[in-house]
Amino acid sequence: MSDNLLEINNLNISFTTFAGTVQAVRGVSLDLKKGETLALVGESGSGKSVICRSIMGLLAKNAQIDSGEILFQGDNLLAKSNKDMRHVRGKKISMIFQNPMTSLNPTMTIGYQVSEALLLHEKVRKSAARKRAVELLELVGIPDAGRRLNDYPHQFSGGQRQRIVTAIALACNPEILIADEPTTALDVTIQAQILELLKDLQRKVSTSIIFITHDLGVVANVADRVAVVYGGKIVEIGLVDEIFYHPQHPYTWGLLRSMPTTDTDDEELYAIPGSPPNLLDPPSGDLFAARNPYALTADIHVEPPMFQVSPTHWAATWLLDPRSPKVALPPAIAARHQYFQERRKNAAQQPILSGGVR
Amino acid sequence: MTNYIKFIAKRLAYMIVTLLLISQITFLLMNFLPGSPYSNEEKLTPQQLEIMNEKYGLSKPFGERYLLYMSGIVRGDFGISLQFSNQPVSKLLSERIGPSMQLGIQAMIFGTIVGIVLGTVSALHQNSFLDALASLSAIIGRSIPNFVFAVLLQLIFAITLKWLPIALWNDGFSSTILPTLALSITPMADAARFIRTEMIEVLNSDYVELARAKGQSERRIAIVHGLRNALIPLLTLLGPMTVGLMTGSLVVENIFAIPGIGEQFVKSILTNDYSTIMGVTLIYSAMLVTVILIVDILYGIIDPRIRVAGGKS
Numbered sequence: 001m002s003d004n005l006l007e008i009n010n011l012n013i014s015f016t017t018f019a020g021t022v023q024a025v026r027g028v029s030l031d032l033k034k035g036e037t038l039a040l041v042g043e044s045g046s047g048k049s050v051i052c053r054s055i056m057g058l059l060a061k062n063a064q065i066d067s068g069e070i071l072f073q074g075d076n077l078l079a080k081s082n083k084d085m086r087h088v089r090g091k092k093i094s095m096i097f098q099n100p101m102t103s104l105n106p107t108m109t110i111g112y113q114v115s116e117a118l119l120l121h122e123k124v125r126k127s128a129a130r131k132r133a134v135e136l137l138e139l140v141g142i143p144d145a146g147r148r149l150n151d152y153p154h155q156f157s158g159g160q161r162q163r164i165v166t167a168i169a170l171a172c173n174p175e176i177l178i179a180d181e182p183t184t185a186l187d188v189t190i191q192a193q194i195l196e197l198l199k200d201l202q203r204k205v206s207t208s209i210i211f212i213t214h215d216l217g218v219v220a221n222v223a224d225r226v227a228v229v230y231g232g233k234i235v236e237i238g239l240v241d242e243i244f245y246h247p248q249h250p251y252t253w254g255l256l257r258s259m260p261t262t263d264t265d266d267e268e269l270y271a272i273p274g275s276p277p278n279l280l281d282p283p284s285g286d287l288f289a290a291r292n293p294y295a296l297t298a299d300i301h302v303e304p305p306m307f308q309v310s311p312t313h314w315a316a317t318w319l320l321d322p323r324s325p326k327v328a329l330p331p332a333i334a335a336r337h338q339y340f341q342e343r344r345k346n347a348a349q350q351p352i353l354s355g356g357v358r
Numbered sequence: 359m360t361n362y363i364k365f366i367a368k369r370l371a372y373m374i375v376t377l378l379l380i381s382q383i384t385f386l387l388m389n390f391l392p393g394s395p396y397s398n399e400e401k402l403t404p405q406q407l408e409i410m411n412e413k414y415g416l417s418k419p420f421g422e423r424y425l426l427y428m429s430g431i432v433r434g435d436f437g438i439s440l441q442f443s444n445q446p447v448s449k450l451l452s453e454r455i456g457p458s459m460q461l462g463i464q465a466m467i468f469g470t471i472v473g474i475v476l477g478t479v480s481a482l483h484q485n486s487f488l489d490a491l492a493s494l495s496a497i498i499g500r501s502i503p504n505f506v507f508a509v510l511l512q513l514i515f516a517i518t519l520k521w522l523p524i525a526l527w528n529d530g531f532s533s534t535i536l537p538t539l540a541l542s543i544t545p546m547a548d549a550a551r552f553i554r555t556e557m558i559e560v561l562n563s564d565y566v567e568l569a570r571a572k573g574q575s576e577r578r579i580a581i582v583h584g585l586r587n588a589l590i591p592l593l594t595l596l597g598p599m600t601v602g603l604m605t606g607s608l609v610v611e612n613i614f615a616i617p618g619i620g621e622q623f624v625k626s627i628l629t630n631d632y633s634t635i636m637g638v639t640l641i642y643s644a645m646l647v648t649v650i651l652i653v654d655i656l657y658g659i660i661d662p663r664i665r666v667a668g669g670k671s
Binding site: 056058085086087088089090091094095097099102103104105106107108116117120121152154165168169 | 563564565566567568569570571572573574575583586587660661662663
């Protein structure tokens with residue numbers, strides 16, 4: 001067994017719809033180490049949520065896993081029966097959902113909802129579960145938790161509800177916490193609080209976190225490593241530093257350029273041209289080619305493999321092939337690369353800025 | 359808790375006001391009914407009519423008649439029936455309301471419970487053969503009138519199988535079974551359709567997804583998380599349906615020869631039996647407002663979001 005807590009190998013998932021078969025996830029391989037935070041970044045419909053749901057075994061009924069394996073502590077989760085998966089869900093791997101306003105059952109006390117997983121997996125007594133629920137709610141920062149156990153979700157604010165959902169996810173000390181855009185539905189100040197909470201919790205309980213988001217600012221804030229997902233594929237994966245300051249894939253460039261930074265002037269913000277690919281009938285070659293100003297002829301015909309940039313950094317673009325011509329980087333990206341080299345030279349540990357450098 | 363008592367007291371006061379208004383409106387409308395309570399009006403001379411009107415208090419002006427009637431009600435006197443052999447209306451109704459209410463409540467409880475189970479099973483196995491079967495029976499149950507079922511039930515269980523009495527109200531519980539079944543078809547079909555739709559929606563909700571992510575089994579999710587939320591819209595439907603069933607179904611009661619209130623209700627209107635019309639209407643309204651109050655209290659029990667304002671239980 002490797003030191004990887006979770007290993008996804010060549011995962012392919014498709015959905016059967018009336019219009020045809022949608023290839024939502026195409027050959028994704030990933031690994032997650034103990035205690036690290038991996039961010040999955042990509043636009044809506046890129047397949048990041050589908051990847052996470054397949055880990056939980058919570059795919060929609062019309063989804064089918066065409067090939068691949070998901071190894072959790074060496075066990076293939078995809079081979080497990082639904083009954084066995086129930087012992088993994090909530091106990092070993094748990095999940096925080098996007099919308100805290102609708103994630104809690106409106107007709108049940110939060111005390112019950114927090115202790116539900118405990119009663120299910122740990123076979124503890126009701127009183128013990130309630131005691132643990134109070135501890136969990138205190139851990140996630142619900143004031144006066146003991147008295148609030150019998151309150152209902154509508155008596156809490158959105159931020160508090162996301163804290164409660166987090167407490168539910170942490171109830172059985174899971175090995176992996178999947179956070180599916182946990183801050184998207186919250187306003188900015190509450191977002192910051194929840195991110196702070198997650199980072200703090202990770203220090204305390206040392207779970208691994210898979211963090212799904214389309215907000216690069218959030219990524220810079222929480223992630224150790226980043227995987228950029230496009231059209232159901234991972235197009236670039238690396239340490240957060242490498243993705244932010246040494247990006248290789250033109251899609252990553254586009255994402256970084258379209259993020260406003262503190263020194264963005266009045267000039268128009270960059271937008272990636274075109275729209276996401278139709279996964280119902282994907283064209284041959286690289287799916288990003290049609291939107292990519294740096295596309296090579298090779299991109300149109302053959303999907304690029306993953307090229308290794310550093311021991312931790314991989315990107316799927318023909319630009320990394322030694323035979324390909326050298327392209328001039330967009331100025332903002334060139335500045336980031338330069339900053340990356342300087343940082344490496346100085347080897348000084350500095351906080352990662354989500355914006356700043358251009 | 360004091361909030362709760364306050365809430366119920368307030369609602370009771372509203373109920374009395376509602377009933378008062380209903381009594382006034384009905385009394386007024388009844389006044390406009392064509393014809394008179396006398397079945398042989400053409401043969402009566404004006405003098406005879408005058409004497410009869412005098413006797414039954416119909417010659418007094420409208421306002422006075424109403425006040426007289428209401429003061430009787432306060433004393434528990436619902437007047438004398440003009441049609442049903444001069445009996446006091448209170449006696450007439452109290453004798454006949456029992457069977458109707460019993461049937462109504464039995465049909466309601468049985469129909470709703472079976473409907474909820476059917477609807478839940480349908481939702482859990484959406485688009486399966488089982489679902490199609492349950493949906494089909496719900497549609498059939500909703501579209502075929504219950505007296506057709508009544509006759510069918512009599513044919514199968516009373517005539518062919520000889521398990522149950524065919525009609526009459528004289529064999530204790532066993533004589534209530536067939537009419538109950540016939541009456542329960544409508545609430546059953548309605549509940550099944552409603553619960554199926556609601557349940558499918560609830561099972562796709564975020565909090566059910568979270569319950570799945572906790573590792574809860576699908577069946578427990580449906581029962582523990584789903585049902586309670588799916589029941590809320592059904593409650594609204596149940597109130598008036600219960601009253602409708604309790605106050606009797608003329609046709610089904612006739613088929614099974616049940617001494618229920620349904621017959622009085624129809625006959626009293628056709629024959630201008632003023633005091634019986636008032637009596638039946640008031641009882642019907644009283645039941646309706648009571649059931650609505652009960653439903654409102656149930657809402658609060660099922661859904662904490664609609665608990666009494668400020669009432670932190």
